[in-house]
Amino acid sequence: MSSPRASRSVLPGFGLSLGFTLIYLSLIVLIPLSAAFIKTAGMSWADFVAAVTSPRVLASYRLSFGVSLIAAMVNGFFGLILAWVLVRYTFPGRRVVDALVDLPFALPTAVAGIALTAIYSKNGWAGQWLEPLWARGIHQLSVLVPAVDWENWLGGKLAFDRPGIFLALTFVGLPFVVRTLQPVLADLEPELEEAAATLGANRWQTMTRVILPELMPALITGFALAFARALGEYGSVVFIAGNMPQHSEITPLLIITKLEQYDYRGATAIAVVMLVASFVLLLLINLLQKWSRRYYRI
Amino acid sequence: MKSKAVLISLLALAAVSGAAAKSIELLNVSYDPTRELYVDYNKAFAAYWKAKTGDDVTVKQSHGGSGKQARGVIDGLQADVVTLALAADVDALYDVAKLIPQDWQKRLPQNSTPYTSTIVFLVRKGNPLGLKDWDDLVKPGVSIITPNPKTSGGARWNYLAAWAYAKHKQGSDDAAKAFVAALYKNVPVLDSGARGATTTFVQRGIGDVLLAWENEAFLALKEFGTDKFEIVVPSLSILAEPPVSIVDKVVKKKGTETVARAYLEYLYSAEGQDIAGRNFYRPRDPAAAAKYASVFPQLQLVTIDAEFGGWAKAQKTHFADGGVFDQIYQK
Numbered sequence: 311m312s313s314p315r316a317s318r319s320v321l322p323g324f325g326l327s328l329g330f331t332l333i334y335l336s337l338i339v340l341i342p343l344s345a346a347f348i349k350t351a352g353m354s355w356a357d358f359v360a361a362v363t364s365p366r367v368l369a370s371y372r373l374s375f376g377v378s379l380i381a382a383m384v385n386g387f388f389g390l391i392l393a394w395v396l397v398r399y400t401f402p403g404r405r406v407v408d409a410l411v412d413l414p415f416a417l418p419t420a421v422a423g424i425a426l427t428a429i430y431s432k433n434g435w436a437g438q439w440l441e442p443l444w445a446r447g448i449h450q451l452s453v454l455v456p457a458v459d460w461e462n463w464l465g466g467k468l469a470f471d472r473p474g475i476f477l478a479l480t481f482v483g484l485p486f487v488v489r490t491l492q493p494v495l496a497d498l499e500p501e502l503e504e505a506a507a508t509l510g511a512n513r514w515q516t517m518t519r520v521i522l523p524e525l526m527p528a529l530i531t532g533f534a535l536a537f538a539r540a541l542g543e544y545g546s547v548v549f550i551a552g553n554m555p556q557h558s559e560i561t562p563l564l565i566i567t568k569l570e571q572y573d574y575r576g577a578t579a580i581a582v583v584m585l586v587a588s589f590v591l592l593l594l595i596n597l598l599q600k601w602s603r604r605y606y607r608i
Numbered sequence: 609m610k611s612k613a614v615l616i617s618l619l620a621l622a623a624v625s626g627a628a629a630k631s632i633e634l635l636n637v638s639y640d641p642t643r644e645l646y647v648d649y650n651k652a653f654a655a656y657w658k659a660k661t662g663d664d665v666t667v668k669q670s671h672g673g674s675g676k677q678a679r680g681v682i683d684g685l686q687a688d689v690v691t692l693a694l695a696a697d698v699d700a701l702y703d704v705a706k707l708i709p710q711d712w713q714k715r716l717p718q719n720s721t722p723y724t725s726t727i728v729f730l731v732r733k734g735n736p737l738g739l740k741d742w743d744d745l746v747k748p749g750v751s752i753i754t755p756n757p758k759t760s761g762g763a764r765w766n767y768l769a770a771w772a773y774a775k776h777k778q779g780s781d782d783a784a785k786a787f788v789a790a791l792y793k794n795v796p797v798l799d800s801g802a803r804g805a806t807t808t809f810v811q812r813g814i815g816d817v818l819l820a821w822e823n824e825a826f827l828a829l830k831e832f833g834t835d836k837f838e839i840v841v842p843s844l845s846i847l848a849e850p851p852v853s854i855v856d857k858v859v860k861k862k863g864t865e866t867v868a869r870a871y872l873e874y875l876y877s878a879e880g881q882d883i884a885g886r887n888f889y890r891p892r893d894p895a896a897a898a899k900y901a902s903v904f905p906q907l908q909l910v911t912i913d914a915e916f917g918g919w920a921k922a923q924k925t926h927f928a929d930g931g932v933f934d935q936i937y938q939k
Binding site for chain 2: 364365366427428431432433434467469470548549552553554555556563566567568569570571572573576
């Protein structure tokens with residue numbers, strides 16, 4: 311069956327399609343991105359370093375990358391459960407729930423930001439209950455572990471503070487995890503679990519030894535997509551973040567702030583740092599995914 | 609060159625003499641709170657221009673944050689005229705893209721600002737904290753809503769008004785800086801634009817006082833009712849001058865210079881001034897100002913030129929990166 315010819319592609323025209331791919335990628339991705347680099351190239355190295363390492367900018371990197379990471383991890387966990395429920399169970403309204411998952415894709419993010427703010431601000435219908443609860447929780451933490459400035463780290467309010475950023479970023483990232491996991495879960499035959507059970511595995515073992523290894527690559531992809539999406543998110547976050555300098559300012563907002571002052575170079579300098587950092591992180595996550603595939607498959 | 613100029617003036621003459629009624633389209637790029645004003649004004653100007661020349665003018669409006677709008681024009685938005693929140697944003701049209709001459713502000717009367725406004729306080733009904741003047745705002749526990757001056761034109765006026773008050777009262781720049789720092793300590797949310805800040809205050813119920821354009825404050829009263837909010841006028845505030853200018857490069861290319869000029873000049877006419885007053889902008893013309901005197905409370909108004917040496921200087925000292933505003937947030 312396996313003749314040497316099998317390695318040849320079924321579809322002809324590799325040269326043509328590769329050329330097309332490269333042109334397409336250049337027009338849509340590479341040229342606009344290189345414009346950012348070229349614009350920055352007009353700056354002296356000292357100016358560049360000064361622009362991208364001022365305390366306010368550094369604080370925004372920490373916030374943007376930190377909250378995006380947390381939001382992506384939370385999405386990884388709950389997205390897995392959501393995908394599991396949607397694939398494995400049939401229940402009335404399943405299709406509606408399934409369609410709801412796509413909503414963050416389609417909704418203009420500004421609308422999402424305004425809606426989230428309306429719900430979670432202190433006079434919103436969820437915020438009026440949750441905000442006092444949150445404040446009390448933070449207070450308890452401060453009593454228990456007084457060494458850490460919890461209110462500063464976690465934010466004393468829901469909307470107009472750091473938790474708001476987390477909410478917005480979780481919202482925009484959710485569909486990425488669910489939609490990457492769904493097809494993989496659908497392919498995962500229930501027989502596998504049954505076989506594991508007949509071989510004497512308990513539920514925990516089935517989960518960690520049989521199911522999770524199969525899902526790991528897709529889960530990491532979904533996580534990476536959600537993380538990348540969260541890093542670049544601007545529209546919804548500015549409405550709910552409160553935007554206090556050095557506290558709840560995300561990096562994309564600082565880019566806009568620079569533009570607002572006609573400082574095109576400073577803005578692109580920060581953008582370049584974000585681009586490079588995101589690229590490196592995504593590369594690392596891809597490597598991790600490759601590794602996990604090999605590790606679990608052997 | 610000369611023959612071309614003659615031809616153009618002949619054409620212009622032909623247009624003015626009404627040989628053939630044309631339909632002209634202008635684009636007015638403005639900032640957020642002027643929407644209602646220019647809806648009114650565009651109608652009036654179209655009627656005036658029709659009567660004068662027989663031509664139909666439709667004026668399209670574009671609104672947004674003042675800085676963002678200026679950037680749009682710099683990046684190629686074909687605006688015939690700009691009517692922005694502050695001179696610094698119009699200056700950028702010269703500084704960054706040379707779309708207008710450097711001395712643009714001298715081309716029309718009164719710094720090219722046909723109407724003015726000021727910064728007042730909007731408080732919740734009954735003024736529960738008894739806020740009367742800027743001094744009351746820096747007291748502990750008062751929560752102030754104002755947008756980020758780095759992203760919002762209106763917020764820069766707010767900041768400068770507070771600074772001017774402290775400077776007048778206490779005399780030194782250091783005292784003014786301390787005052788402004790104390791004021792921003794009481795700000796829990798820095799929205800990116802004036803409309804966002806109004807939403808935070810009005811819809812979300814955050815804050816005790818909103819620093820607002822006078823006309824925005826009046827609009828909020830009109831829209832949400834005097835039973836919810838009231839306006840408090842401080843003893844001193846800043847004379848906010850939102851300037852207007854034609855965009856020379858664009859009108860030359862489109863051949864709309866005459867009508868664009870007339871559009872701005874008509875803002876200074878009796879009718880234009882009346883429309884400004886009706887839309888809660890303070891008219892420049894004494895007759896119109898007298899008519900609306902009962903609407904606009906009297907207070908001491910200082911100008912940016914006298915107090916801060918003009919926009920370019922104020923921008924550099926206070927709002928540029930590393931400027932005073934950044935300093936007060938440094939830990």
